[in-house]
Amino acid sequence: MAIRIAPSLLSADFGCFRSALQAVEAEVDIIHFDVMDGHFVPNLTFGPALIAALRPSTELIFDVHLMIERPEASLERYIEAGADRIAVHVEATPHVHRAVTAIKRAGKLAGAAVNPGTPVEAVFPLLGDIDYVLVMTVNPGFGGQALIPSTLKKVRALRERLSAEGRTLPIMVDGGIDRTTIRAAKASGADEFVAGSAVFGAEDPVHAIRALRAAAGGVQGNP
Ligand code: DX5
Ligand code: ZN
Numbered sequence: 001m002a003i004r005i006a007p008s009l010l011s012a013d014f015g016c017f018r019s020a021l022q023a024v025e026a027e028v029d030i031i032h033f034d035v036m037d038g039h040f041v042p043n044l045t046f047g048p049a050l051i052a053a054l055r056p057s058t059e060l061i062f063d064v065h066l067m068i069e070r071p072e073a074s075l076e077r078y079i080e081a082g083a084d085r086i087a088v089h090v091e092a093t094p095h096v097h098r099a100v101t102a103i104k105r106a107g108k109l110a111g112a113a114v115n116p117g118t119p120v121e122a123v124f125p126l127l128g129d130i131d132y133v134l135v136m137t138v139n140p141g142f143g144g145q146a147l148i149p150s151t152l153k154k155v156r157a158l159r160e161r162l163s164a165e166g167r168t169l170p171i172m173v174d175g176g177i178d179r180t181t182i183r184a185a186k187a188s189g190a191d192e193f194v195a196g197s198a199v200f201g202a203e204d205p206v207h208a209i210r211a212l213r214a215a216a217g218g219v220q221g222n223p
Helices: 017-024 048-057 075-081 096-105 120-126 150-164 182-187 205-216
Strands: 002-007 030-036 061-067 085-089 109-114 132-136 171-174 192-195
Touching (some): 048 061, 075 096, 085 096, 096 120, 109 120, 132 150, 150 171
Parallel strands (some): 002 192, 030 061, 085 109, 109 132, 132 171
16 A cells, blocks of 8 residues: 655754755655644644745645634635645634635645544545545644554544545544554554654654655555
């Protein structure tokens, strides 16, 4: 099975994002942006201006994970900034269907994200309207946390549901993915793996990505 590693800039040096992109772009096809608003999660990172500033530097797929309240209010700015894929949290708005529909209408890929405490069934009504599901395997807000094992049961239940519906949507897992946990995450049915500290916390990010891929026993897939 083809897998995809998505390095998260959250664990890169915030003063050198451009060099972080350059360090991994020969090895992966996608980069993960953790946008945090200090409300939906207790941490604050960056917004569309940073994404727009990096856009001309690379052809990597920009995978934007919005950990912000009422994302529908600012989707357009992330789309204009150059996001290729945008995930919104089902907990962040009563209008998640409207939000994913707006992303799709703009010609971008839409994802629905669920926190560890949210039943994965929350995304079931959206499966026909989205391009991927982002299952949080830690409580969002910070890099470097340990994967919460119960979240992998949700990944399994989701993969079963997708199979029952005849769908092959990617399941992205995010948080605590390292050489030890990636195998279990893949066995549960995940095929896209966000990795922050396991990549940018390593001395050699390219080596770290290869090690993750080897540990998962897969090859990088194509978009
Ligand atoms: C957590 C973020 C993750 C985070 C993962 O709120 O959504 O993308 O960067 O970091 P690691 O891989 O260090 O758990
Ligand atoms: Zn993330």
